[in-house]
Amino acid sequence: MEAALSLLERKSFTSVSLREVTREAGVVPTAFYRHFSDMDELGLALVEESFGSLRAMLREARSDPERFQHAIRGSVEILVRYVHENRTHFLFMVRERFGGSAGIRHAIRSEIRLFSSELATDLSRFPYLREWNTDDLQTFAGLIVNTMISTIEGILEVPEGTPSSEAEVIRTAERQLLMIALGAPAYQAASTP
Amino acid sequence: MEAALSLLERKSFTSVSLREVTREAGVVPTAFYRHFSDMDELGLALVEESFGSLRAMLREARSDPERFQHAIRGSVEILVRYVHENRTHFLFMVRERFGGSAGIRHAIRSEIRLFSSELATDLSRFPYLREWNTDDLQTFAGLIVNTMISTIEGILEVPEGTPSSEAEVIRTAERQLLMIALGAPAYQAASTP
DNA sequence: TGTACATCAGTGAACGCGCGTTCACTGATGTAC
DNA sequence: TGTACATCAGTGAACGCGCGTTCACTGATGTAC
Numbered sequence: 001m002e003a004a005l006s007l008l009e010r011k012s013f014t015s016v017s018l019r020e021v022t023r024e025a026g027v028v029p030t031a032f033y034r035h036f037s038d039m040d041e042l043g044l045a046l047v048e049e050s051f052g053s054l055r056a057m058l059r060e061a062r063s064d065p066e067r068f069q070h071a072i073r074g075s076v077e078i079l080v081r082y083v084h085e086n087r088t089h090f091l092f093m094v095r096e097r098f099g100g101s102a103g104i105r106h107a108i109r110s111e112i113r114l115f116s117s118e119l120a121t122d123l124s125r126f127p128y129l130r131e132w133n134t135d136d137l138q139t140f141a142g143l144i145v146n147t148m149i150s151t152i153e154g155i156l157e158v159p160e161g162t163p164s165s166e167a168e169v170i171r172t173a174e175r176q177l178l179m180i181a182l183g184a185p186a187y188q189a190a191s192t193p
Numbered sequence: 194m195e196a197a198l199s200l201l202e203r204k205s206f207t208s209v210s211l212r213e214v215t216r217e218a219g220v221v222p223t224a225f226y227r228h229f230s231d232m233d234e235l236g237l238a239l240v241e242e243s244f245g246s247l248r249a250m251l252r253e254a255r256s257d258p259e260r261f262q263h264a265i266r267g268s269v270e271i272l273v274r275y276v277h278e279n280r281t282h283f284l285f286m287v288r289e290r291f292g293g294s295a296g297i298r299h300a301i302r303s304e305i306r307l308f309s310s311e312l313a314t315d316l317s318r319f320p321y322l323r324e325w326n327t328d329d330l331q332t333f334a335g336l337i338v339n340t341m342i343s344t345i346e347g348i349l350e351v352p353e354g355t356p357s358s359e360a361e362v363i364r365t366a367e368r369q370l371l372m373i374a375l376g377a378p379a380y381q382a383a384s385t386p
Numbered sequence: 387t388g389t390a391c392a393t394c395a396g397t398g399a400a401c402g403c404g405c406g407t408t409c410a411c412t413g414a415t416g417t418a419c
Numbered sequence: 420t421g422t423a424c425a426t427c428a429g430t431g432a433a434c435g436c437g438c439g440t441t442c443a444c445t446g447a448t449g450t451a452c
Contacts, residue, residue, distance in 0.1 A: 012292040015207050018439060029439080031396045038439090098346070099205040099292025109350070136368070143369045146343045147336070153291070157302065175329070175380075176336045182383060183376020187368075190375060211406060222406080224429045231406090 001049065004042060005088035012095040013043055013104075040103055043096065047107040050089035054115065057082040062122065072177045076170060079148060083155045090152055116145045128185055136191070140184060147176050194242065197235060198281035205288040206236055206297075233296055236289070240300040243282035247308065250275040255315065265370045269363060272341060276348045283345055309338045321378055329384070333377060340369050 003024035007016050018039055022029045036042045061078050083090050097108050120141035123129050129137065154169035196217035200209050211232055215222045229235045254271050276283050290301050313334035316322050322330065347362035 012207060014205060014292065017437080019437070027395090028397055030398080030441085033440085034395050095291050097291070098288050099207065139365050139368045140372065142343075142365060143340070143372060146339050146369075149343075150335075150339045172332050172335060175332045176339075178383075179333065179336060179376040179380045180372065181376075182379035183372040183374075186375035186379050187372045190371075210404080212404070220428090221430055223408090223431080226407085227428050 008088050008091045012099050014099055043104040050093050051111045053086040053089045072174055076173050083152055116141050201281050201284045205292050207292055236297045239285055243286050244304045246279040246282045265367055269366050276345055309334050336373055
């Protein structure tokens with residue numbers, strides 16, 4: 001699994017061959033079958049491992065409710081740190097979300113959906129979101145998740161070691177999340193006249 | 194190019210071989226070289242063709258300013274129609290945006306950036322956005338483009354012939370765009386106290 | 387504590403296959419005079 | 420209007436290569452008695 005992830009910096013998982021993985025791992029091709037029956041099984045294991053990183057991130061964001069609730073900046077900071085610390089995991093998720101095999105695509109998609117639902121539950125504890133119906137909360141959470149995903153994509157795309165472009169990505173994310181957060185009360189006011 | 198696009202329903206461009214393309218086109222493998230020097234050149238030609246569809250969409254949205262300016266529903270309708278009419282073009286863009294070769298990824302990314310800038314220019318003509326600075330407008334346009342992209346992704350993901358799920362995607366898009374639109378004045382009010 | 391056996395990750399040779407690319411070719415269509 | 424030549428898309432044989440997968444194997448580690 002480590003070998004596969006380390007190959008992702010250069011290419012997408014779908015275009016990595018079984019032999020490339022074993023070569024990277026310093027092992028003979030047939031040894032692969034001691035661990036997985038094919039590349040798809042490896043891919044699904046990587047989905048699980050990768051979303052483990054994401055869940056850990058969410059757990060941390062939750063453990064500091066003050067920061068989570070009040071400072072967009074704090075949340076973006078946690079996001080950025082996790083993307084750096086688990087770069088290949090996030091690269092894998094972003095690359096295979098649409099490019100992967102059907103099984104891997106579905107696995108990633110359902111993890112994101114789960115993640116979005118959990119965020120909706122968290123959001124329902126916000127004072128000014130308390131009275132929203134589930135549907136509106138889901139939509140709102142989806143909007144935030146979209147912005148988070150494109151921020152992750154932005155961070156991964158920025159050439160490594162160009163802090164100025166990355167700072168730009170971060171600044172954009174913070175302002176977009178602020179726009180969304182400010183839109184929420186206006187939306188609620190408009191839909192319950 | 195038609196043959197390549199027709200293969201995209203099943204797999205991503207990166208994992209399509211030169212021989213598969215010629216087989217689909219009903220032609221001998223070597224005939225490929227009469228048109229492109231390699232698969233990457235084909236891919237770049239497809240980027241151009243695909244974004245042609247997208248530009249046509251923008252042109253139509255612009256030609257009916259009333260609808261463009263006032264009804265989010267109208268804009269989403271145009272978007273949905275274009276995705277259906279050019280399904281393989283959009284599939285190609287979504288799949289290769291992260292999964293493709295470096296050259297193709299860059300080409301797609303810069304087209305999206307261009308698209309976002311043009312939207313920012315259009316937005317500056319809105320009465321209540323007239324006084325925004327370029328930076329805020331770009332950020333705002335980015336947010337809208339993100340939402341459009343994830344709506345496109347949603348439409349492409351929905352199994353064909355399940356109108357109820359598609360309607361759900363459309364409804365979510367409309368409400369998210371509304372949240373964003375309502376957030377704009379609040380954002381401006383907050384940043385110019 | 388020692389012996390016998392099972393489990394397990396990795397080995398190395400071999401297979402048939404689809405791949406990208408080369409080459410010299412064919413025959414239809416377009417262009418110059 | 421007729422002839423000579425150029426351009427062009429497509430052909431078909433051939434190449435060397437990396438691929439996924441099979442098979443019988445080795446040798447280290449763990450477990451039962």
